[in-house]
Amino acid sequence: MKKIIITIDGYSSCGKSTLAKALAAQLNYVFIDSGAMYRAITLYFLRNHIDWNNPSEVKNAIENITLEFSYNKENGSCEMFLNDENVEWLIRDMLVAENVSEVAAVKEVREFAIAEQRKMGKGKGIVMDGRDIGSTVFPKAEFKIFLIADPAIRVERRFREMLEKNPNITIDEVKANLEMRDYIDSNREFSPLRKAKDAVELDNSNLTIEDQMKIALKLAKGKIQD
Numbered sequence: 001m002k003k004i005i006i007t008i009d010g011y012s013s014c015g016k017s018t019l020a021k022a023l024a025a026q027l028n029y030v031f032i033d034s035g036a037m038y039r040a041i042t043l044y045f046l047r048n049h050i051d052w053n054n055p056s057e058v059k060n061a062i063e064n065i066t067l068e069f070s071y072n073k074e075n076g077s078c079e080m081f082l083n084d085e086n087v088e089w090l091i092r093d094m095l096v097a098e099n100v101s102e103v104a105a106v107k108e109v110r111e112f113a114i115a116e117q118r119k120m121g122k123g124k125g126i127v128m129d130g131r132d133i134g135s136t137v138f139p140k141a142e143f144k145i146f147l148i149a150d151p152a153i154r155v156e157r158r159f160r161e162m163l164e165k166n167p168n169i170t171i172d173e174v175k176a177n178l179e180m181r182d183y184i185d186s187n188r189e190f191s192p193l194r195k196a197k198d199a200v201e202l203d204n205s206n207l208t209i210e211d212q213m214k215i216a217l218k219l220a221k222g223k224i225q226d
Helices: 016-027 034-047 055-062 094-104 107-120 133-137 151-165 171-187 209-225
Strands: 005-010 030-033 067-072 077-082 126-130 143-148 200-203
Touching (some): 005 016, 005 133, 016 030, 016 143, 016 209, 030 034, 030 077, 034 094, 034 107, 034 126, 107 126, 107 133, 126 133, 133 143, 151 171, 200 209
Parallel strands (some): 005 143, 143 200
């Protein structure tokens, strides 16, 4: 059976990673979380006090960054490694979330990440989620999904997720963070969040994880068998 590239784009907390992981597992494909790459870069910048508005600082910093995904057999997930350090949990911190959209909007950062992502997709057989995967990273991908959900539902999802790591967080903080990220992602100059013209729009506001998986899997198999 032929291998294809599957892209899943959409706004924050639409469940892109959840769907991408499940779809990759069902198809025996590799799941690549592009958002984790931008989060890892953001973590490096924060740790090293890099001014991401300074092109020379950004250029020098990028030269010292290596990003890799490693499969964890215990929990069946791919985890993000930054310069050989497992940062999977660290990159989910609220401080990273508050800054990742700004860092990801930097042209040099985006070019670096896109080049890395394209290397990962050379052999096909991948499911990659993000903001610009179907529109910019893999514009010729065989199957593209643009995932959407009601904003209030997205806020509630992210709040439940963040509450496990930060019991003091408020839903208003989460709402403000999502609105800020949506605005920056959609309005950045280089490779903004856009639905690719040939992407299938999937609204999962009222779908269970299992229901959206069934829909996506049926469509993916159809593309693979074409």
